[in-house]
Structures are given as structure tokens and as C-alpha cells.
Amino acid sequence: MEKPIIEIVETIDTTQVYDELSDAKSGGICVFIGTVRDFTDNESVISLEFEAYKSMALKEMAKIVDQASAKWPLNKVVIRHAVGLKKVKEPVVIIGVSTAHRDACFTACRYMIDTLKETVPIWKKEMFKNKSVWVSAHP
Amino acid sequence: MEIILFGIARDIVGKSSLDLSSYNEKPHSVGELIHLLNDAYPDFNKLSSLAVAVNGEYASLEAQIGQKDEIAIIPPVSGG
Secondary structure, three states: OOOOOOEEOOOOOOOOOHHHOOOOOEEEEEEEEEEOOEEEEEEEEEEEEEOOOHHHHHHHHHHHHHHHHHHOEEEEEEEEEEOEEEEEEEEEEEEEEEEEEEEHHHHHHHHHHHHHHHHOOOEEEEOOOOOOOOOOOOO | EEEEEOOHHHHOOOOOEEEEOOOOOOOOOOHHHHHHHHHHHHHHHHOOOOOOEEOEEEEOOOEEEOOOOEEEEEOOOOOO
């Protein structure tokens, strides 16, 4: 695997990812882009605010890449999360992999976003019209 | 001993870090720190989970903590 791109940024540019993952040995590229949805539990969401424990988050993201590359033959990997205030439809996370064959591509991409949601110290607050809520904080 | 706070943990305490130097009984382990927080700020008991990172790694309840460690409270994560 080539050196992975592991970043926490203010703004995600979704047009970069094809060039970042394009690779002569790969027959496919899978990309997951997480975006801001306008409704949660029938309430209108105005924006999301993301906060990261950046040094640890980067380490945890690197662990996910290591785990995925041990499980599947990955050629190139991008794992990039945004922080700050994000409006509806804006991208907040992008996970991309290129592999020789598509099975590993889909499976690794899925594994990486699922694991990121469980382990990486990043938090989001949903801003509604009259309140704001830290997502998943309470049972 | 300074504890870094994120997300709802910062809202519960009302600031982005908590200085424990004025506390008479300083925690020596992650478990003691969580116990102290739950007592001082009961809203921590209401969270779905509460983890502690020591020097940027998730730490067990038994992990020892000291002055030189970077200690952060990790409330339930919600990235993605």
C-alpha cells in the first residue's frame, strides 16, 4: 500500500479524491462521503458542528487504516474528516480506497467508516432551531 | 494535573479543561478520575459511556495517571 492520506481538515474538497486514489494496479475505487442531513427524528437540522481531539483522532484513524490494510489488499487509502460548522449537504467525512478487485474495495470502505464512527474521538452537535444536541451522548 | 474536556464533557464542566491541583485527593488511576468526575459533576452519570485517554490512547480503568500525562475525557464519540 502507498502512504495513506490521513487528515483532519476545515473543509473537504470532494473533487480531489479521484486523483488521490487513482492507481495503475487498481481495478476499482470505492468512496464513502458522509454529509449533513436535514432531518433527525422529524426535527429540522440547521447545521452540524464537529469537534476533534485532533492528535488522538489522527492516531485512531491511522490504526483503522492499518487494520484494514492487514485484512484486505489495499493500494491507496484516503481517510479525511472535517471539523467546524457544516451546513446541510456539506461533506463531513470522506473514506476512499483503491484495490485490484471490487470486493475488497467495498468491504474495506465499509469497515473503515463503521470503525471510525466507533473509535475516533470526534464529536458532532446537531443544531436545531431552538436547541442543540451532542449526538449519541445520552442513551 | 489538568484534564482536557471535549464535547458534552466540556459543556458539563463549563470549561475546556479541568485543573485538579486544588483537589485534596488526586486520582491515581483512570477509575478514580471517573469516580471523582461522577461525584463532582453528576451529569456525567447520565452519559451513554465515558472513556479516558492517557497520552492519546484509550486507557483502562486500572491505568495509572500522573502529573506528566496528557489526560482527556472522551464522551461518546459521534464522528462521521
